[in-house]
Amino acid sequence: MRSGAKVKAASWDWKLWTAGVSLVGAVMAASSAFGDEDITVSHGYNFFGDLKYPADYSRLNYVNPDAPKGGEISIWGMGTFDSFNPYTRKGRAGGSPTIGHEDILTTFADDPTASYCFLCETMEYPKDLSWVIFNLRPDVTFPDGKGWSADDLKFTFDLFMEQGLPSFRAAFGAFISEVEVLDTHKIKFSFNADSPERDRIGLAGIFPAFSQQWFEETGARLDESSLVPIMGTGIYELDSYDINQQVVYKRRDNYWAEDLPVSVGRNNFDTIRIEYFADSAAAFEGFKAGEYTFRSENSSKSWGTSYDFPAIDAGHVIKTELNDGNLARAQGYVFNLRREKFQDRRVREAIGLMFNFEWSNESLFYGLYERVTGFWGNSDMEAIGTPTGAELAILQPLVDEGLLDASILTDEAIIPPVSGTRQLDRGNLRRASALLDEAGWVVGDDGMRRKDGEVLSVEFLESSPAFDRINNPFIENLKRLGVDAVLNRVDPAQATDRRRSYDFDITNHTLSMALEPSTGLEQWFGSEGRDESSRNLMGLNSPAVDRLIEVVVASETKDELRVAVQALDRVLRDELFWVPQWFKDVHTVAYYDQYGYPDPLPAYARGELDFWWFEADKNAELVAAGALSR
Template sequence: MGLMGGAVVLALAASAVAARSETITVAHGISTFGELKYPADFMHLAYVNPDAPKGGEISEWTSGGFDSMNPYSIKGRAAALSSAAFESILEGTADEIGASYCLLCSTLEYPEDRSWVIFNLREDVTFSDGSPMTAADVIFSYETFLAKGLTDFRTIFATKVEKVEALDRHRVKFTFKPGIPTRDLPQDVGGLPILSKTQYEAEGLDLENSTLTPFLGTGAYRLDKMRIGESVSYQRNPEYWGKDHPLRIGTNNFDTIRIEYFSDYDAAFEGFKGGTYTFRNEASSIKWATGYDFPAVVNGQVIKAELASGEKTTGQSFIFNLRREKFQDPRVREAIGLMFNFEWSNATLFYGIYDRINSYWGNSFMEAKGTPSAAEAALLEPLVADGLLDAAILTEEAIMPAASGVRQLDRGNLRKASNLLADAGWIVGNDGMRRNAKGEMLRVEFLEDSPTFDRVINPFVENLRSLGVDAVLTRVDNAQMEDRTRPPKYDFDITNHFNSTNYFSGTELKQYYGSETADVSSFNAMGLKSKAVDRMIDVVLAATTLEGLTTATMALDRVMRAERFGIFQWFKAKHTVAYYDIFEHPETLPPYALGELSFWWYNAEKAAVLKASGVLK
């Protein structure tokens, strides 16, 4: 089997004009490095049950409300799972890293340097209204996202694609701009959601605006019912074009997926206990440790389970708004970080179920550990020579979050933080509060919309006040939270954020951490503008081997941690879930997805028993 696990490699004869040949790969998928796991004739994914029954409903919860069915606009609040209607040309799997397979295409073609890609689209793909999907829809989708998509996406993709063209009704070619890394670009463009050009134009839709009119997609689910701000449900399309596709066998098993909205975490938990919804991915440690003693759990009608997860950490952090002058000095950020006592929080508040996040690639082989290897140092040395990094990064261990003692206020860290703030010019006055030379008080506001974080943030606030920082917690509703943390306002000091990265990171790094997106991106909420980070991102994007990418990612991880733009929080390498005993799943779950909405299924006999007993409504 060849490099691409079943790919066909064709040598094209040289033309009379250009006396050269170009090796073209024609394949059913593409991998960042190495071979694909699944051959061209695979029947179904290894982790699904191909005989899983279809039917029933699964329901979950989320917080706040919604007023839009457009998931691609910063205007309004989109309904949960409103992007479920859309598919892309290529799709990854939950048991591989860096691999994408043809979903809306039958094959793709690309040269060795990946300077262009042709997608040979399937002729049987239809939108949920039955209309065919063609190359015109692909081109329209790309151009619409480029013109009206999220600003950070537009900023990055405008520098990548030279042109896109329809070779015929079912063949589309993307040509990439010369002189840029192309390793990930076929997968990047192959991952764009595909919209219906006909519907978009006929109904006068606008990707930039909030709307309750759902965009047509090719996906297995479409909007069924919605009660604005209360609930939304999606129904499996019985005429779904892809039900027999190898990537879809054993998936999309539920007839209906319903999402219930609750105002707060406690109300949502009570709703679950009462049977208002049926599946809960528990994020509260105190609920997990003490809340699951209600009768349905005791009687076995609700399953409480811990399921293994191989997913990397989310990068969940308290982030600083670096646009604020008081956070420009890294000593201030380091001092504030010293006042968060994870060890005390984990023992006292979290019942010991979490581990500390230490890295932006935590729980993966990409995480930087110890001192730099010779290969990492070789990448970092030019940044040190150019004055972008402190030379200590070459010899010292990768920066780790500060460890604290068993008491809420760690006196050793308090002294370190006090010295850092004093060195940064924030001096303690007679009232015990710190001010700078201008007489401005060091005030820090934590912005939060979840009451469940109160018990975590309040001790952090108390510790900061002991340091002389005028720290406060401000709780807002979901709408205010989105308004204040999104562009263009960025009206916050510190808030919670998921600093996400992929295992094999690519263009998304510029959206999350690049200087060019710092003032336009919802992802780069902290406003990071670091020349050292920018240059290391370019090194990561240019890596052509797995070894080179791993080394570059570890070096970037060191640089990002040295910037101290966030205070790492916590994670657990398992899924803590509770669900009514009406669902089943494959015995062995894939490492990179829980998949309850995808490859779990409904047991109608068990559901009938619970409904007859009155446990479920």
């Protein structure tokens, strides 16, 4: 069933190639210029169900409508930057480079699988979803006061199709057959008949508001790095920057959407500042010194042992845990399957046995984490036990065609091996040794494993010193197995370049899945983009996975989607292209006590840059106490 607002399945992740209430009369049948064809006119779209917000909503449910405007929030960034263009693989973009860019459609934190008109007032589409018309807002303006039109949007689409990354052009070319300007603020996207229906409107709605005149006057290109940000229509724009040191964004005075319901209680800070540090340790010292004011802590060691500095003791800094209802982050070490040594599943399994999560959690993580098991953890889409019913029916043909081993039908979904409380689990060591022996990697007199005269070597590519204490015990265990394992810690720019060129053995990767996954899965796991996608970092090339992605994309009900994703999750885990790491179901944050936020927070967003606010009286107290300088 469809009613206005589809999940932004491709969301602006596509851009970075490196996001219960009835429609209350907002959806209606129309015939008008389209003859007798029934046309839905709506303020939003949802392929599977109703929209939470009616067309006449006054504000979002999770914001504070009385939140004061003003002040600053500051966060940190790591490493270096030399560009503000996130739409190219050239250069390294500075923090929040799309903060000033707005899309045709938007999503809300308490209705994450729906899309709502933002730069449009309404959308129109037929039952077969063969096209969509966006009736654009006539009052959208750029910081220079000039307006935005359908011609600008058509120019932007053509620009991305000419200068965007190949994977982007291929994906959108497969969906969108034609873009037509119907009037000054009316534009039509027509879709290819064989493109998946579920993603059509959402994909058309992710294009940002760019100015054709600005591009023509500046000569800017989408495929070149630049320290001049692409002008957008958003409320924040670049104020200043100091290369590799600081980026500051300021709120516009002439923001076109200031008085719209979507803006109530949001965009509350006058400035958003990003302070850059070489690594997380230096960044933490900067936070203690008040160089920035909000920190999301991702180091369990720091969270467990280091938050005892004077500002904490004096009550100037709040340390707290905030609920997180998102999917468990599918974080792990990934193998580069393009390397011949990792194409043997037994080698990957043996290496995975040497990572001791239980010891790490107790000794290094202070019991803060749980083990990642699959790609849709913390949801009903995660594969559990053995397949039955509809999931079995999806998998059986793939077994019959020889694309999957028959064991997938009878074995329980793979979960990571459990280790003992000592760093080196001897039982897992024996299992790993047997697997490598079977794969032909035998131990020589020097204790190293060789095959055809080649030593089994594994390099861990890492840019964060904070991971040393985690990587090194893993490496020590591998050495006990006879593997020549080494840690190569490089600076962030080198890490980016080597990952982009797939020049690594093993590296950390986070595979961020969607609540309603669809064609975006092709970038994460599809064979076609394995040598150009920054998401399919491991280089997965599996015909079975490709087929399962097709089943997921073709799902027409939520139940069909759930079962299809369970089957995909089961097969992905069986591929053993990663060593799953850890997750927690809370946000661990610390901030100087000068901010407020809605309580409770929405399940799917922390929102510190979106709907938190600055409390000037508390800031004055911090400044008077010497905790902050401003």
